[in-house]
Amino acid sequence: MTQSAPAPENTIGPRPERYIDIYRRATARLEACLPLGWSLSSDRPRSPEAPTRMLVSAPDGDTVSFSVVASRGVLSGDVARIAADLSDSDRGFVCAHYLSDPVRRQLDRHGISYADATGNLSLVADRPAVWVRDRGADADPWRGPGRPSGVLTGEPSDRVVRALADHVGEISVPELIKLSGASTGATYRVVEVLVERELVRRVPRGPIVEVRWEPMLRAWAAERKVCAVRRFTAPEGVTATRARLAERIDIPYALTGVGATDYAAPTLLEVYADDPDDFADSLGLRPVEHGGDVVVAIPWSPVVFERMDRRGGLRHAAVSHVYADLLTGPFRNDDAAEHVRSRLTADEHWRRPVR
Known part of the structure; x- marks a missing residue:
């Protein structure tokens, strides 16, 4: 010893x-x-x-x-x-x-x-x-002022990770800035974190040529901020409420969780909405302290509403976001996450060409 x-x-x-x-x-x-x-x-x-x-x-x-x-x-x-x-x-x-x-x-x-x-x-x-x-150093001696923390937390990380996951093909950082909507400095910092963690591969001073989207989404899901949720009950039931929601074009929302997949018949309505009370009032939902069959999350960033899918009249969060939601947080469902992962891995046509 x-x-x-x-x-x-x-x-x-x-x-x-x-x-x-x-x-x-x-x-x-x-x-x-x-x-x-x-x-x-x-x-x-x-x-x-x-x-x-x-x-x-x-x-x-x-x-x-x-x-x-x-x-x-x-x-x-x-x-x-x-x-x-x-x-x-x-x-x-x-x-x-x-x-x-x-x-x-x-x-x-x-x-x-x-x-x-x-x-x-x-x-x-x-x-x-x-x-x-x-014992060696008590702090990273090579991390200078302004260097990224190494954690995928905050709106810039949300935007950059989602943009990289949702697109396929070689992409330059200036192109990523336009796709993600994040600031120039923040995009470069997040890319540096992703490169250091070997979640993306970038040519020195050149484009990103490879994105390991599954471990990247898994890391992001584990480290991003957890959304606050409100719970409601639907007097007419989840099926009737989903049908009513499909008829409304004036309510801003993004469906997520198991109900945004084909894994199983949804027993809950799980959505993102900027104003849960307004969302609930529009559909005649009643607030509850615990339980309920409608869960409304207040998003930390507007990225949840970007590149949504419309199916059956309902607006679904992008499948990359749904997958991350199933991994951790209030919408977590391990079995559904594995089902979605296998589907996304088997066929990557859900990722859009960069150009």
Whole structure:
């Protein structure tokens, strides 16, 4: 068991960019902190990728293998996914530019070893028994003033994520600014976050050439603000209320939740509306404290009303937004979310061409 003092920040050096360099920088201090007689080795990947496996060997020759997860940035919400991707018999080792204290605590809870390029590290194994821990920087030394927080929260994130999910094809950042309606500075900041989290791939100083829309929507759903909701009861029932709503063109709303899918017959009417009371009065709904069969959410941003679908006379939120709503928040339904995910993955014609 070894534990060292934090490294002086002026010895950290420039930020590594390639995965192989992130791995080498992150493991250099780990190797130096191993107990006497212990050693570290890995497979030989083709640069610029990091190794896929790392071996730690005890003096008697006994070894323990770790699956390497190299990333430019890891957030707390990513740790559960990393843990789920590991098999029950496998050990994980995460390396990154910088791992914040909340992320390190999450990795510790999941029993995942890690090291970042500033010297924060933890290596744990039962057989052969080893425990190595060290401290590096307490803040990201490469994050300057005005750099994005790394969290997909706020209206600019809503607009950029939705625009990227809803469109397919190579897209420049100026084109994304026009599609999303977000400001120039905010768009660039959100794109930087998405690139660092490997949710999109962008040519240096060039266009976005790949969008991993499913994990991007999943990350956005987990981190965006949760909408406040009001509950009502429909005296005539949900079916009759949906029929009345289809006849009204003067009520601004966007249908979401299970009722906006073909997963099952809706037992609830779940919608977005800027003014829940006005929406309820227009349809003769009665407010209730709990339960009810109509749930009205007040949207944080107007993006919920963009690129809506009209089916059966009803205005549905875009399927990308519906999918995100089914993942988390007041409209969450895990089974319906998986149903929608499989449909969207099987046929991506729901994504519109950029040009």
